[in-house]
Amino acid sequence: RQRCEVWLLRLAMFVGLLSAVVTVIYLTPVPDLQFASCDRPCHELDWPMICRFRLVLEQHQSMGGWCGDCPKNLTHCFRYGCVIAEGLTRRILTANKQLPGPAIQVCENDILVVDVVNRLPGQGVAIHWRGQKQSESPYMDGVPMLTQCPISSYTTFQYKFRAAQAGTHLWHSHTGNEFLDGIFGPLIVRKADRVEEQRALYDVDDRNHILVLNEWGSGSAGDFPILVNGVFHKDKLMPKLTVSPGLRYRVRVVHAGGGNSCPFYVSIQNHEMLVIALDGKSIKPVNTKTVQINQGERFDFVLSAYAEPAEHLIQVRTNCTKMDGLATVSYNLTEPTRAQPQLQVSPLESQITMDLLSTLSSKDCTKDSIMCLNEISSIHDIPEPLNKPKMDVTLYLPFDYIEASTDHLGRAGLVPRLGNVTFMFPSSPILSQPDEVDAEEYICNEHQTPERCSATNPVCECTHIVELPLKSSVEIILINKDKYSSNDHVFHLHGHSFRAVGIAQNVKDADIESIKELDKRGELMERNLVTAVEKDTITVPKDGAVALRFMATSPGYWLLHDQSASHWASGLDILFKVGETSDLPPVPEHFPKCGSWVGPQFFLI
Incomplete structure (x- = not known):
């Protein structure tokens, strides 16, 4: 009798659980099957889609033959391949013969698979996906000679990553000159209505x-x-x-x-x-x-x-x-x-x-x-431990220009420095080919400095790396000591977003040690440790400073650089290594390799 009661109880539990599952399935809205593309209404119960795109980078011509009789015939101005720009005929660089490039629009957590075809003769490129942290896929961040090799002319590179960060973002080339031309476009990642x-x-x-x-x-x-x-x-x-x-x-x-x-x-x-x-x-x-x-x-x-x-x-x-x-x-x-x-005003x-x-x-x-x-103010308060007075790691990073010899003839020029170092890209991608980077020649950090960087030499050119423990809380104070420009500087951080917790207006006459002392006494800037806005790009005012806080949760090598193409390409950068080498995801199979090449030893006879 007792065994029979046990079996009846188990049967009742099974039937109850089955009924609950059937009820949930019945009440769950069925996705609209007519949306076969990734550009669709987003639903929180939908499975992520694999979204494929193709970007063909090539030379093109604004107001060329593709435009027909534009602007006399306005319909010709909207033909595929017609780039109007300022209305003059000139050679330009484009993606898919469009300016700006095609808008990539997906839902949160969709998987992006983007084939980038480089048809630019004699020019390597890479595509950066601004706003995407790439926590699972640091090799897809798109920084040449740091996370990948430049995509060589007439070859194709396939980016694969999860669009995990919703919002309005930007994809663009990350090799300098193309950013001044037409290789960029919007990257829109939408949330489902119920969670927006x-x-x-x-x-x-x-x-x-x-x-x-x-x-x-x-x-x-x-x-x-x-x-x-x-x-x-x-x-x-x-x-x-x-x-x-x-x-x-x-x-x-x-x-x-x-x-x-x-x-x-x-x-x-x-x-x-x-x-x-x-x-x-x-x-x-x-x-x-x-x-x-x-x-x-x-x-x-x-x-x-x-x-x-x-x-x-x-x-x-x-x-x-x-x-x-x-x-x-x-x-x-x-x-x-x-x-x-007649809506009630939102709080x-x-x-x-x-x-x-x-x-x-x-x-x-x-x-x-x-x-x-x-x-x-952000609608989300700053989480712990970023709202604490003290961070695990605090970095004071001044940036400036100094006059120094820039060539073998000894001619003087302006040399940019960030953290007293002029950044130099390594000869091989440090993330995917770390063993092929000559550490003694290129790398400088708290443990080592190349021999050419002597205490008497004001210019130290190297791959400047700062190591951050995984899951550590970090504060960066960027200090604008540029006395040669009247403009602000704009910096972008890869791999993480940050809270802009403080801004100081006038540090022109203070040296770094004085700034540290002012900050220690709480007199440098007032910090907002409750509702400071979350961003990935920040403007550092002329003669000013900004304080940025973030959790180092994405293992990899992540660049902090001046937004201006001419500045980051010439040295206003620093590289953060988050976590130990063992924390990094494995290098994808058959990932492209590159680097310096020296031919065999032989004599011409």
């Missing part, structure tokens, strides 16, 4: 509502155009955001940079912007009339289509040039006008409209109508 923190603030997230901004050409100040989605306004050719009256739209903006490294001001005629994200990370929403961002940065805003139905200009301007970029917000007059919804939503929201820092930040980076 800001979803209640907008009605529509249209895949076409993306604005990619960049400087074009490298002319002197005042004579280069700003392109919006690859077009400088001319003959009524302007990018257009189409909206229906009464709806709220999420718009994504990317500053893809250029040769002059200028910050942009973005504003919309007769509209305010509700900014909800910076660098792909959600912030407490801020109403503003104008947004200022620097190169490499991104922001998302909500556009409420409540103005008079017409065409309203989007203006992109900078203090570096008079040739503003323009686009339009165009109301769809065939749609019936919707009444403004996150700002009640005050600012004149300017800026990711930079300046003396104007003290004005009530201007909100700068140190006043912007």
Whole structure:
């Protein structure tokens, strides 16, 4: 009898569990099977998709034969392969004959498989996926001679990684000159509506509502155009955001940079912007009339289509040039006008409209109508232990230029230094081919320095590596000691995002030891250890300093570098090794190799 009761109890438990499983399956919404591509509505219960893309990098021609009779015949301007730019014929570099390159749009945690085909004669490239931490795949970060070999001419490299960081991001070449041309594009990683923190603030997230901004050409100040989605306004050719009256739209903006490294001001005629994200990370929403961002940065805003139905200009301007970029917000007059919804104001939503929201820092930040980076708040508080007074690792990194001999003739020039070292890339990728890097010749760290870096030599050129223990808390204080430039410097960190916890305005006359002492006494800067914004790109003001905090959770070699192509390529970089060699993921099978090659010893007879 007792055994029978036990079996009945087990049967009842099994039936109950089976009923629960069937109920869950029945109530789970069935994915819409018509979306066979990765550009689809995102659902939190869907399996990640494997998303394949192909980027063909090649020389192309703006306003060439592909454009037909453009701009006389406007329909010809929108043909595949027609690159308009500033409306002149010139040789350019593009991806898939587009400027900007194709938008890659996927859902959070999708697997990206991107074949990059290099058809640039005699030029190696690599593609960096800005905003993606690559925790599982450091070999796919796309930094030539650090994480991989440059992709040689007429060869193909396949990137494979998980799009784990949602938000508005950017893919771009990482070899210098191409970033000044046309090899870049938006990388959009969407969350499912149910887990998107800001979803209640907008009605529509249209895949076409993306604005990619960049400087074009490298002319002197005042004579280069700003392109919006690859077009400088001319003959009524302007990018257009189409909206229906009464709806709220999420718009994504990317500053893809250029040769002059200028910050942009973005504003919309007769509209305010509700900014909800910076660098792909959600912030407490801020109403503003104008947004200022620097190169490499991104922001998302909500556009409420409540103005008079017409065409309203989007203006992109900078203090570096008079040739503003323009686009339009165009109301769809065939749609019936919707009444403004009577919604309760979100507790996150700002009640005050600012004149300017800026990711930079300046003396104007003290004005009530201007909100700068140190006043912007993340919607997520800083986690422990980053909110503690003391970090496991604290690094003070001054950067500057010094006059020194730059060639064998002894001619003087300006040499950049970060942490008192001029960064030099190794002869082989240090992540994938560490045994082939001559440590005595290239590497400098706290344990070793090349012989050429003597105490009397102000220039030490080497691969500067700082080792960070895995899962350690890190604070970096970047200190701008550049006395030769009146511009700010913009830095980008690979592999991690950081909290920008503090900004100091004037450290011009203080040496490093004095700065450390001021910081020890709490007089260098005021730190926000509660709601500091999370970013991957930061502007260090002229004669100022910034404090950045992050958890070193991604094993690998990660670059911190000046955003300007001319600066990082010539030495304003530092490399962080996170974790021990044993913590690194294994090198992928058949991963390409490269390095120096010396021919055999022989005599010509």
